[in-house]
Amino acid sequence: MGSTSPAPASLPPDFQWGFATASYQIEGAVNEDGRGKSIWDTFCHLKPTRTKGANGDVACDHYHRYEEDFDLLTKYGAKAYRFSISWSRIIPDGGRGDDVNEQGIAFYNRLIDSLLSRGIVPWVTLYHWDLPQTLHDRYGGWLNVEESQLDFERYARICYERFGDRVKNWITLNEPWIVSIFGYSTGGNAPGRSSVNPQSSEGNSATEPWIVGKALILSHARAVALYNKEFRSIQNGRIGISLNGDFFEPWDAQDERDREAAERRMEFHIGWFANPVCLAQDYPKCMREQLGDRLPKFTDSEFTLLREANMDFYGMNYYTSQFARHRDESPSINDYLGNLEELQENKEGVSVGEPSGVHWLRSTPKLFRKHLTRVYRKYGKPIYVTENGCPCPGEEKMTVTEAVNDTYRVRYFEDHIEAVALARSEDGSDIKGYFAWSLMDNLEWSDGYGVRFGATFTNYDTLERTPKQSALLLKGMFEKYTEPRKYL
Numbered sequence: 001m002g003s004t005s006p007a008p009a010s011l012p013p014d015f016q017w018g019f020a021t022a023s024y025q026i027e028g029a030v031n032e033d034g035r036g037k038s039i040w041d042t043f044c045h046l047k048p049t050r051t052k053g054a055n056g057d058v059a060c061d062h063y064h065r066y067e068e069d070f071d072l073l074t075k076y077g078a079k080a081y082r083f084s085i086s087w088s089r090i091i092p093d094g095g096r097g098d099d100v101n102e103q104g105i106a107f108y109n110r111l112i113d114s115l116l117s118r119g120i121v122p123w124v125t126l127y128h129w130d131l132p133q134t135l136h137d138r139y140g141g142w143l144n145v146e147e148s149q150l151d152f153e154r155y156a157r158i159c160y161e162r163f164g165d166r167v168k169n170w171i172t173l174n175e176p177w178i179v180s181i182f183g184y185s186t187g188g189n190a191p192g193r194s195s196v197n198p199q200s201s202e203g204n205s206a207t208e209p210w211i212v213g214k215a216l217i218l219s220h221a222r223a224v225a226l227y228n229k230e231f232r233s234i235q236n237g238r239i240g241i242s243l244n245g246d247f248f249e250p251w252d253a254q255d256e257r258d259r260e261a262a263e264r265r266m267e268f269h270i271g272w273f274a275n276p277v278c279l280a281q282d283y284p285k286c287m288r289e290q291l292g293d294r295l296p297k298f299t300d301s302e303f304t305l306l307r308e309a310n311m312d313f314y315g316m317n318y319y320t321s322q323f324a325r326h327r328d329e330s331p332s333i334n335d336y337l338g339n340l341e342e343l344q345e346n347k348e349g350v351s352v353g354e355p356s357g358v359h360w361l362r363s364t365p366k367l368f369r370k371h372l373t374r375v376y377r378k379y380g381k382p383i384y385v386t387e388n389g390c391p392c393p394g395e396e397k398m399t400v401t402e403a404v405n406d407t408y409r410v411r412y413f414e415d416h417i418e419a420v421a422l423a424r425s426e427d428g429s430d431i432k433g434y435f436a437w438s439l440m441d442n443l444e445w446s447d448g449y450g451v452r453f454g455a456t457f458t459n460y461d462t463l464e465r466t467p468k469q470s471a472l473l474l475k476g477m478f479e480k481y482t483e484p485r486k487y488l
């Protein structure tokens with residue numbers, strides 16, 4: 001027998017893959033079947049506009065077209081589909097004493113049953129940013145740590161009770177970092193509170209994001225602890241959270257201060273949430289040092305709750321990476337980065353990756369592999385990549401005929417899936433699934449309908465859907481790593 005070569009990069013046969021979406025970005029039908037308003041309905045209708053004139057009133061009209069959309073999933077060969085539930089369709093006023101809306105339950109039952117009949121595994125996010133407006137008006141929403149966690153726990157209970165016989169994969173929150181920082185520091189997302197944004201009339205960027213962060217952590221923890229105590233043994237599912245966060249390299253690799261800044265940036269991005277939710281530990285030290293008393297403390301009983309909230313997986317939303325350069329001055333009171341600058345080029349002028357169709361995203365697959373392995377080693381949970389994707393350069397202005405030829409996205413997916421396979425096979429990181437963002441072009445929040453992240457083209461005049469090449473090629477990209485390999 002000849003020499004043995006290293007095992008080729010591979011993915012296990014039960015690797016989950018598919019596409020992801022979120023309720024407000026695709027559903028539309030905002031006034032139908034008893035749905036209550038969310039903070040995104042309000043935010044999208046503010047004047048002057050803060051969402052480039054766009055709103056989710058119709059969006060992709062997925063509420064009425066879900067069968068057609070699931071036909072696409074079938075055509076693409078997806079094994080799994082990640083979607084989110086609109087809290088205010090289930091409980092229009094959101095609170096633990098408020099009524100459940102049976103028509104909202106019925107809609108999500110239709111989605112779940114349709115997916116299962118097609119052999120597609122549903123992955124359900126409980127909260128993808130659409131807080132019931134009533135809770136915001138009633139007590140300040142996520143600014144009220146004590147009230148919001150109890151209302152979220154009750155909402156989670158209803159979802160487990162009504163859907164948990166068929167839904168075995170739960171994600172509590174999508175990107176609590178974006179919820180806290182964009183919603184309460186920069187004010188770019190709903191509810192748009194900020195003391196530094198001229199468009200915001202209310203808010204305190206120095207304090208509110210850190211309070212909201214704690215409310216989200218404890219809400220997540222209550223939902224997981226409840227699942228563990230009352231549902232896990234009967235329903236036998238999995239539960240986790242989806243955290244965003246870029247990988248950071250030092251701007252000047254020779255400078256110790258930049259190396260520390262890169263690590264600090266990741267602690268402010270990911271450790272903020274991952275320390276408490278994965279490790280039942282306090283916030284990272286560097287956050288305490290910089291933020292002092294503005295960073296809320298956890299009480300002993302809250303630490304007990306965090307320990308009871310042991311979860312199954314880390315959901316990773318990954319789009320891009322950056323360089324971090326330290327600052328010599330002391331941080332502003334509104335700083336949330338860790339006192340540093342974020343840059344897309346390093347000291348030598350080398351770009352972190354190839355530019356996409358949106359300024360904040362460059363394609364960085366090698367750093368994705370580093371990121372996967374760093375997160376796996378630090379937080380010790382199996383990883384599901386719950387979002388990864390991009391808009392192609394110039395796609396915003398393309399016709400459908402041009403847009404379906406999405407070679408940049410095809411390469412982006414290929415390179416990032418290869419990074420997953422390498423992180424598994426070569427680094428030993430346990431990665432169990434991958435969801436492309438997104439099934440179709442949809443409402444890109446404050447960027448409106450211009451930026452297109454879809455693997456399917458959406459014509460917003462006719463609501464016609466057209467598969468892009470990447471959607472049709474994704475299956476083969478996974479098979480390349482999962483097929484039994486032939487000897488050469």
Ligand code: PNW
Pocket residue numbers: 022025174175178244317319360387437444445453
């Ligand atoms: C995610 N950033 O948000 C969200 O989960 C999706 O709903 C969204 O459509 C998708 O990514 C694409 O943007 C992010 O500026 C938004 O770094 C912005 C950033 C990261 C994630």
